Each structure stands twice: as structure tokens, then as C-alpha cells.
Amino acid sequence: MRKSLWIVGAAALWAATAVAQPLSVPYTQLTLDNGLNVLIHEDHSIPVVSVNVWYHVGSGREKPGRTGFAHLFEHLLFEGSEHVPEGKFDQWLEAAGGDNNGSTDSDRTNYWENVPSNALELALFLESDRMGHLLAAMSEDKVDGQRDVVKNERRQSYENRPYGMAFLTLGENLFPPDHPYHWPTIGSMEDLSAASYQDVVDFFRAYYGPNNASLAIAGDVETERVEALVRKWFSDVPAGPPVPPLDPPPAVLLQEKRLLLEDRVQLPRLYVCWLSPSYYAPGDAALDLLGSVLSDGKSSRLYHRLVYDEQIAQEVFAFQSSSQLESTFCIIATAREGHDLKEVETAVQEELDRIKTREPEAAEVGRAVAQAESSFLRGLEEVGGFGGKADRLNAYQFYTGDPDYFGEDLARYRAISPSDLSSAARRWLRDDARVVLSVVPEGRRDLAASESEEVRDDA
């Protein structure tokens, strides 16, 4: 055994770094006359190119009574456009060896095609046709068809999934009724039923113009050729009306809400959630690392206490989920058989109090930063799909205004000191401004955290 050789290396790690040079994804940017922002990045590692479009609209823009519409609309974008008969969008891409998908959240909607590099122009043709010529092919039937699919998506992802209704309840209770994050992106069944053909027309005209979108192309391509093809296919798409920024008054929690839901589950689960700083705002990265120090790895604070040492929980997660306007930080713990959420909450609270009053060890933060660095490198391995380089360029463009924010983003994590984590916890994770939700097996309210009130089903 040659322990000595490498244990020396490991001991010196807190100072060492996995990423020696500045992290960067070089790109070329252009803006068409219609306002379309275009980002091009060459990577010739494998003969693949990804075309990625972000429309700067999400469920946060939905009108009352139409929750879930932005996501239903995303589905409709795959159902054909004026020059792409229904079904052909997918068939033509598959015949070219391509994959595609899209996703919607509260802030934005994204779409991508990963294709062999010879099929770049097909992907641009398809994206430009649905950006410029969608409504000519829209019909009541298409809306009805995807309405059924989306309702089944809701059943599969929420209603038929254990604890699936918890996040819907949390959003409603963290954000006030008029805040864009109050309702879930998937929407309510009732509102999905109400969505109409006219809603599709209005939404498309208001939000799907090129001036409210960003197109990133990354992969095995030559920049000049991409530029020419983008001009060819997108230049005639008319601009839409300007889209003013969404600027609601910040959500404020003035109390601790203690709630209870019954579900068809075996074990009770505790959710503790707070409002937290938006993407890339001060405190965002510190809370991200705090989540890691609390629950990533066997010696992380909450895992070690609840799962490893006391063995009262099966699993525990602490994480910052960042969004454009505001974020949330949540701790989630599932109790083991024979333990209740009062016990779990007490342990969670003690660990929170501890990290607020005494800063973590440098080694704890060092491990969290090392993991963050490694995940940045992993992110550079793919050009396409969700989280690939094309998607990241569009994400950084949208959230920071700088598509190549890779290096700055990583620098945020490296700059954080142990005391930053404690002060972020003190500032953002207050005991008197949070939502504590107990999800318990049917008929077992006795397992809930203390003083929890049943959630009324008025969603």
C-alpha cells in the first residue's frame, strides 16, 4: 500500500484547486434587427451541435385563472407551425438523428435540439418557423390534446407521487397571492381546463417575439456559417411588443407558518422553507454552499446528526433553489419508522442555531467548494441538453447579462469564507419568517411537528 504518496496530496487540498486556469466558454454574439440575441460557441470535440432558445417568459407572467398556461404553451410549440405539419417537428429531427426537449419554470421557457452537425440548418428552420409562424397552424384540437397530456404530467409528477403536493403548498404559503411565484408552474387542473385557443394567440403575440428571446448555438460548427444561417432563417421573424420587466413588490414573510398535510405515505416528512436572495445576488452562493455543508456527505451537519448519528431520519436535504426575482432555501427531512417530526424538527433547529452562532470549519467549506468546482467542470462536458454549454450561455445571458459568466460564477463560491455561511444563515434563515410543513401518513397527525395547522384545499 502506498498511502503516503497520496495522503499528503489530500491533506494539502484545502488550498489546492481543481481548476487552475480561469473558466471560460468563448462565444460570438450578434443581435438581429428584430431584436433576437444570438450566441455562438465552437466545440469540435464530437460531431454534434445544440440549438438552444430561451424565451424570457415563464409561469410568473400568467394571468389569474390561467395558472399552468406557460407550460401548456411550451407543449404546443412541438405540435407544428405553418411550414411544419403536426407531428413533423419530432419526425424530421429523429430522422436526422436529433433529440429535442423544452422546459418551463417561473421565469423562462427553454427549448433545445441536439443534432449531428450536418443537421444544424434543420434545427434552425424548425425553431424559426415556430418563432415566426406558429399561429397559422394552431387549432382548438391541438390545445385540447396537449391539455390532456399536461394533466397527465401533473398526475404523474404530483398527484400520484408520494409527497407530490408538498411543493404546491409551500409556494402558496411562501409568496403572497399576487406574487408571480405564488402558483405552481404546472398549474391547477381547473385552470388547465379553462385554457383556450384565444389564450394561445394572446400569449404568443405578447411574449414569443424574437426581441424577448435568446438563441444559443454550441458545438461542431463554424461561427461564420452559423451566423449566415441564423440571418437567413430568423431575420424575417417580426419583432413583438416590448416586454416590460416583471417587478412585483418583494415577498415578505412576517411570521412562522406551521402547516400540516396528510398524504398516502408510510413516513412523515418535514419541510422548512425560507425566502432567500435571487440568482447571483449577494447571499445566493453562500446559501448554496450552506446547503452543501448542512447535507452533502456523511459528515455534513444535518446528515451526520439526523441520519448517521441519531438515525432518526432516512434522508435530509438542504438546498438553495434560485430564481430571478427571489429564491427559496429549504430543509427537507424524512423521519424513520418510530420517530416523529417533533424529534426531527428539534434536531434540525439545534443544528441551525449552532451554525448561526459558530462559523463552520474551513475544511467543511473547502469540501463544499471543491464539489462546486468539480460540478463546473462536469458542466463543460456537454454542449447540449438541459445544463449543457448552449443552455448555460443563455442562462447567464438572462440572469446576469454576461453569457460567459462561468468564471465569475465559480469565483463567487471561491470567495466565500466560513463566517459568510454563518451570517447568511442568521440573515436569511430566521425562525420567525418561514414555513414549516409536516406531511404525515393519513390519520397520523400525531407525527407532525408541534402546533401545525391543516392546510385547507383552496388551491
Added chain:
Amino acid sequence: MTHEARAAILLTAVLVLTATVGVAQMPDRSAPPALGPPPSLDLPPLTRFELANGVDVVVLERHRVPVAQALVLVRAGAVDDPEGKAGLARMTAAMLDEGAAGRSALELGDLVQALGAELTTESTEHATRIGLFVPTSHLEAALGLLADVVARPDFPAEELERQRLDALTEQLQARDEPRAIARAELAHAVFGPHPYGRTPDATSVGGLTVDDVRAFHQAYFRPDNATLVLVGDVTEAAVRPLLEDTFGSWTGAEEGRRPAQVGVAPQVEGRTIYLVDKPGAAQSEIRIGRVGFARSTEDYFALTVMNTVLGGSFTSRLNSNLREDKGYSYGAGSGFTFLPTPGPFVAAAAVQTDVTDKALAEFMKELEGISSIGDEELERARNYVALRYPRRFETVSDTADRIAELVLFDLPDDTFNRTVPSILAVTREQAEAAARRAIDPGSLAIVVVGDREVIESGIAALGLGDIVDLTVDDVLGPAPAP
């Protein structure tokens, strides 16, 4: 690969151009743009060598990002679980990093994290896989930890207790997951007493001891029963001495056991519906299966193309019908699990409760109809599988998984470069013949996990076969005692 580029990490050179085009021309949209010839995948050769102690090593250099993926494959998996000890291979895999070479589980975990590494241990039917993803700047230290975990695990008794409590709680939680229930029942229904039909339960997991784990490790974790795959920003010359330093001292027990030789499971007889009651379920989980094929079948490519038409892509018949046409589901599909001996074929969907019978009828229609395939859908399926193939080598982890397939199925090294032309060469006759061979609609195990009170009469009216009513306990065994 056309050419390798170390383009990922460079100093920024951003060029901002502004559009100067005035009047926009209307492009011709009357037909989709013609495609040029598809690019070819041209992988660099695999480097193979053997360490002094007999460990086989396969290295593939990929220099795009400074990361590496190591993967140790030990030929022992769930099929090697002794009678009454289902879950032992899995428990052994889970215990590997719970203390090794005198370091505690916590110390090991801390070191791995500090290296920015990710260490994973898992067991499959025929193999235990220990994976390590790491930035290459920390490769040397991380390989040392990997070797300790594979060759020198300590198996502390108190860690086994933790893992057992974790596994038993997972057994309890599986009761909440219709998908987990459906998966287990399909394995039972298709394979019965065959090793592929065994699933761990609270009794078998509850009885596992440190001695069981130690014996399993001693029997199978030996240099002559393991292969190490390494993919990434490395060179053979640099990693050879590193691997000798870290893995070279591994000897293993003198007398090991050979991995189990598994026979071919008998085919499903007739058609039976296994209805597992999940009162109040918003959807029914449907699984329809039978015994499929071994990876070595000469029909491998034809079966793959045929399945793509049936349920292997978004535009496949199953998804087009059940999702796009009927709106019964968020997605429907099918697939073969190719193993050293024939694994399962499964068609699957989660459908809304009140159309369960109608959805089953559509499944049957598609399974009956797949013996006739059209030219257009055939070409689309061939291209979809063949032309996407290069993307399966995009990350170091995916690439290591591809190499693992070569190792575990004893495939020749030119398999990668032969795959694309072999798929493109599948004819309509071959695909239809594969369908007739693989999909006999009269021989199927049909599993439905859903709200029996609502769905049973409709299913019975279809007349597909006898209905066997099951409870969740029948499938997963009695709930573990606290």
C-alpha cells in the same frame, strides 16, 4: 471524432458583432432544408494492458475537459446472491465505502469530497460497479481511495447496521412508489424463480450479516475477476505507474468463486394480468413484459431498430398513440434489457385511472401491429439510433459506460466503430422478423398497479386473460418491522 480540441478552458475572446442587414429576405420554407452527409464517429483506439497482479485495464484518452472517470467492474452481481440472501450483492456494494484500509466511513467521505470527486458503488444483475469521477488534478489521490474501497474494505459492523436500517426503510418507502411496485411485480411475473425474478425483501435484507458481506467480497473481489476502465484527460504512459501504485498490491483470496452461470428463463406462458391494488391512485402504472434476448443475439441491431419504431423514441407508435393521439399518458414506451442471458422486454406507461382499460387495448393493438413496419418509420428509427450514437461518447462517464458494455458482454474492440453502419444496414424484413420473434402478443405478463375498485371491471371486459389480484404486500413482502 473529427478532431480533439482543448477548447473548454481558454481565456475569453469575445467578439460582439452587430447586425447590419437591412431588408430581411424571406427564406424558402416550402420544405425542410436538405441535410448533407452525416458526420462519422471515429474514436481513438482503446489501450488495453494488464497490471502485474492480473487486473485488466482499458484506457481511452479524452482531452476536452480536465476530468476523468474510473470504473472498476467486478464480475459479481445480484445473480450471485445466495439462496435466501437476495440483496447481498447490493449490500456488499453499499458497504465498500463505509470504511476501508483503516479509514472510517466519515474520513473516506470527507477525503472524496475534498478531492472534488464523486464515488459511486452499485450492483447490477451480473456486475458490481465502483465509479470515480474526479478532476484530473486530483486523480492520483482519488485512485488511491478507489483502490482501498475495492480491495481493502473493512466492513465495520456498526456501518452494516446503518446500511440495513437504510435498506429496510427503503423497502418501506417503496410501498409509496407505484413505479417501484410495478417494477418488482413485472420481474416476478416474467421470470418467476429465475435469478432475474428475485427481488430483495425485508426478510432477506434484514438477515444479512457482516460475515455474509465479507464472504461475498472474498469470493468475487479478486484481480482476476475485475476490470478497470479509465476515460478522460489522461495518457497511458502517465496512468500505468499510478495504477500499479494504487491497485498493484491487491491480491484477493486465493480461492475465489466463479460468477454464476445463469440459464435462460422459460418464456411467459399465455397472458395473465397481475392487478396490484393501490386505492385512490390518480394513475395506473402499466407494465407489459416477456423474456427478451441476450446481448449476444445476432438480431441485436434489428431488435433495437424494431423497438425504436414500437416504443423507443418520441415518435414511436406507443407514444404517438397513447400520448399524442389519445392523451391518456404523459409518455409511453418500450425497451429490451440486453443481458448476458436474455433479460426482459417491457412496454410501459402511467395512464390516467379512468382510461386504464382503453390504454391496455391500445397497447395490445400496437404489440400486435409491430410485425408490419413501414419504410419511412424504419428509416427514421435507423437514423435516430445510428446518428445519435456519437453523443453517447460525449462525457467521460458515458464513455466509460460504453466500454463497460464491451467488457461485460465480451464484445470486440471494433464494436463502437461498427455500430453505426450495422444499424443503418437493418432491412425492413429483418426488423419485421425480429418483431415476430420478440413480440408474441399471446405470451405476455401484464402488470397494472392502480385503483382496483375503479379499473378492474373494465380490464376484465377486455378479455385479455385471467386477472390475478394482488396486494402491495404480495409484491414487496410484509412491511419491515420498525
